[in-house]
Amino acid sequence: MTRIRSLKKIRVAVAVLVFALFLLTFLGHGKTSEVLSETLLFFQFVPSLIQFTLMPITPPGSSGIVRFTKTCTACHLCVSACQTNVITPAFLEYGVSGLLQPRMNYLKGHCDFECNTCGHVCPTGAISPLSLRDKKRVQIGKAFLNKKECIVHVKKKHCGACGEACPTHAIIPAEKGLVLFPTMKIEYCIGCGACERACPTKPRKAITVTANPVHAKAEKYIPKPLPVLNYQDEEFPF
């Protein structure tokens, strides 16, 4: 009888532990998990657990997860060369065989638009050396805007942090009642994570990047011509 009771206790304890971990994974994008992962080594798997269910984002030039994991030797030259520290060693995101292979971690930084260093330091060709022009068009992931979290959509007050950070004009304001609502033009998005980094919502980011398992090519933004204003240039408008 006592043995059964103790077994039950263990079962309850395990259930509580699993539930706690389950809850912690939801904090993965917040500051709490960042602090935890930096202070306690033991908890470093917490942000990784959420990523484990999602696919990791591979650096631009790797052309896809399958090719990348086959050719990468996890030498970490790209990790140390990365200027924005966005390339970090993976834990279990690529599975056990892909332990310590680099991935893009947008909790740490974002991929700089004017940089192609990782491809040029890679010795095995896992990240192929792209010219800056080609790299600016490689779509490694796609940003997704959660309108239930976004400050502008919820509070109807201006924010614009993501649109300010976006280098490819993939986040375009749509004006409605003098408020500028951010809207996605997904064809221009390259998945650099600048918007995710800039987003001020807590504990979850309103805009997050999901991986492209095979990299695609983004379209180039060509703006419409300027509208003609009513006043003449020689006079003062005010």
Place this chain on the structure above:
Amino acid sequence: MEYSLQGGVCQNSSRKTCYKVEVPGAKSLKKTAVHELVLESDVLINIPVLKNHRGTHLTIAMKNLMGIVWDRLAYHSNDLDQCIADFCLYKKPDLNIVDAYRVMMKDGPQGSVPGNAVLKKTLLISEDLVAIDAAATKIFGMKPEEVRYIKVANELGIGNMNLNELKIKKHVIS
């Protein structure tokens, strides 16, 4: 003293060089951290470049003052327009000069193509932040009420956005 010897220097703000201040009478920006150069200075001259902005319609004199605080993300998460106006309650520049010579009319603040920059060859000078912002909106063919932070600042009594009530001297230099 160090800075004055160097002449003109571009200074980036960091957590170490910014100090906490309280903003009296503010609605949403009650506390913020300001760069030491602004705290030490006798005279503050604000020289913004006029341009379009994705988040707040336009970047002019008041929006330019976001550059002297440390935590700009706090502005974004906590009613951006109100925060921009609130900061002027703490400190107003002694002189504002809006550089509207070559104006980015679209796709700001990053900019996309050189064609979006139009030569307007205008310079606006004023002591009143709100008045200069109101005048600059007219260059874009907008009304001052359409840019919310100007409207909020006008209601807070930081300046006057009604251009009819102001004396504006207009000079043409040929």
